[in-house]
Amino acid sequence: MTATLIDGKAFAAGIREKVAAHVAPLKSDHGLTPGLAVVLVGEDPASQVYVRNKGEQTREAGMASFEHRLSADTSEADLLALIDRLNADPSVHGILVQLPLPDHIGEAKVINAIDPAKDVDGFHISNVGLLATGQKSMVPCTPLGCLLMLRDALGSLSGLNAVVVGRSNIVGKPMAQLLLADSCTVTIAHSRTRDLLEVCRGADILVAAVGRPQMIPGDWVKPGATVIDVGINRVPAPEKGEGKTRLVGDVDFASAVEVAGAITPVPGGVGPMTIACLLANTVTACCRANGLPEPEGLTA
Numbered sequence: 115m116t117a118t119l120i121d122g123k124a125f126a127a128g129i130r131e132k133v134a135a136h137v138a139p140l141k142s143d144h145g146l147t148p149g150l151a152v153v154l155v156g157e158d159p160a161s162q163v164y165v166r167n168k169g170e171q172t173r174e175a176g177m178a179s180f181e182h183r184l185s186a187d188t189s190e191a192d193l194l195a196l197i198d199r200l201n202a203d204p205s206v207h208g209i210l211v212q213l214p215l216p217d218h219i220g221e222a223k224v225i226n227a228i229d230p231a232k233d234v235d236g237f238h239i240s241n242v243g244l245l246a247t248g249q250k251s252m253v254p255c256t257p258l259g260c261l262l263m264l265r266d267a268l269g270s271l272s273g274l275n276a277v278v279v280g281r282s283n284i285v286g287k288p289m290a291q292l293l294l295a296d297s298c299t300v301t302i303a304h305s306r307t308r309d310l311l312e313v314c315r316g317a318d319i320l321v322a323a324v325g326r327p328q329m330i331p332g333d334w335v336k337p338g339a340t341v342i343d344v345g346i347n348r349v350p351a352p353e354k355g356e357g358k359t360r361l362v363g364d365v366d367f368a369s370a371v372e373v374a375g376a377i378t379p380v381p382g383g384v385g386p387m388t389i390a391c392l393l394a395n396t397v398t399a400c401c402r403a404n405g406l407p408e409p410e411g412l413t414a
């Protein structure tokens with residue numbers, strides 16, 4: 115059996131169209147342009163690519179993009195001062211501070227300085243608490259993208275066994291909350307989990323968010339399961355030429371595709387959905403800030 119491919123790239127393009135369709139009347143009828151500020155501290159080349167892609171897609175959807183590139187030695191106080199200015203700026207509806215931050219800057223302090231209403235990453239403690247208690251919040255983009263693809267592939271998720279491998283604040287934990295809210299029976303696995311193979315084999319839905327290239331082989335996958343591969347790992351690709359690299363996920367795609375019922379590829383799976391959901395969250399934040407109806411079907 116060969117799994118159905120879940121085409122995140124096409125799905126994301128559809129979301130961006132819906133976002134653009136919601137943005138146009140905000141402008142023409144209300145004179146509002148949703149604005150997204152992205153803050154990048156340091157020169158990490160991978161982060162620079164994401165920041166550029168986000169900017170391009172934000173403008174394509176008719177929204178305003180504000181990019182703040184700060185040097186790696188920027189002080190925590192200067193970063194907090196920038197966040198204060200963005201919080202107070204009425205043209206900015208969403209604020210994203212690219213993670214990870216340099217070691218001398220307190221990540222939690224910075225995230226919790228963002229106005230929760232503008233926290234389009236959904237990382238502020240207030241949004242985390244709202245999500246955990248089933249209240250309206252800003253939902254983290256990567257898990258939201260995974261959830262939208264899962265609902266599209268499976269319809270109702272109710273009663274399914276979901277295993278999330280990884281317990282980070284940005285992917286694993288919020289993913290588990292969303293699956294729980296959709297009535298899955300959720301297991302969160304991590305580096306101390308015993309017998310990960312058996313845990314994974316019990317999953318109707320397997321979400322891999324580990325950051326270890328191709329660590330989950332096909333024989334860890336239950337036949338017919340839906341596999342969502344969040345991992346983005348750059349590995350050497352000598353077959354493409356000396357010094358070349360390619361992206362692979364946390365799942366060994368070649369073996370897993372033979373066992374799974376449906377699977378996301380890397381690239382072209384979760385990654386494009388993350389950016390599309392970021393745009394969706396920015397429009398949602400703009401609508402909430404102005405007491406206007408928010409787009410439907412683009413949040414949890």
Ligand SMILES: NC(=O)C1=CN([C@@H]2O[C@H](COP(=O)(O)OP(=O)(O)OC[C@H]3O[C@@H](n4cnc5c(N)ncnc54)[C@H](OP(=O)(O)O)[C@@H]3O)[C@@H](O)[C@H]2O)C=CC1
Pocket residue numbers: 256279280281282283284285286303304305306307310323324325326344345346347384385386388
């Ligand atoms: N597609 C997208 O849009 C995005 C992709 N990513 C990618 O997703 C991956 C995960 O990201 P992130 O959550 O930030 O990563 P973190 O490094 O913050 O978390 C990784 C998690 O994996 C667990 N882990 C590590 N090794 C093992 C192991 N051998 N067995 C089981 N669990 C293990 C860790 O466990 P423990 O807690 O015990 O250490 C930890 O909980 C990365 O590849 C990242 O690049 C991230 C964000 C967005």
Ligand SMILES: Nc1nc(=O)c2c([nH]1)NC[C@@H]1CN(c3ccc(C(=O)N[C@@H](CCC(=O)O)C(=O)O)cc3)C=[N+]21
Pocket residue numbers: 163164167210211212213214235255256346361380381382383384385386388389
């Ligand atoms: N505050 C914050 N929020 C984030 O959401 C956040 C972050 N920090 N730090 C880094 C991670 C990683 N991340 C990705 C987004 C898109 C792709 C993406 O579009 N990937 C393409 C490939 C891109 C390429 O070719 O390099 C794909 O998978 O098809 C990947 C990774 C968001 N993150």
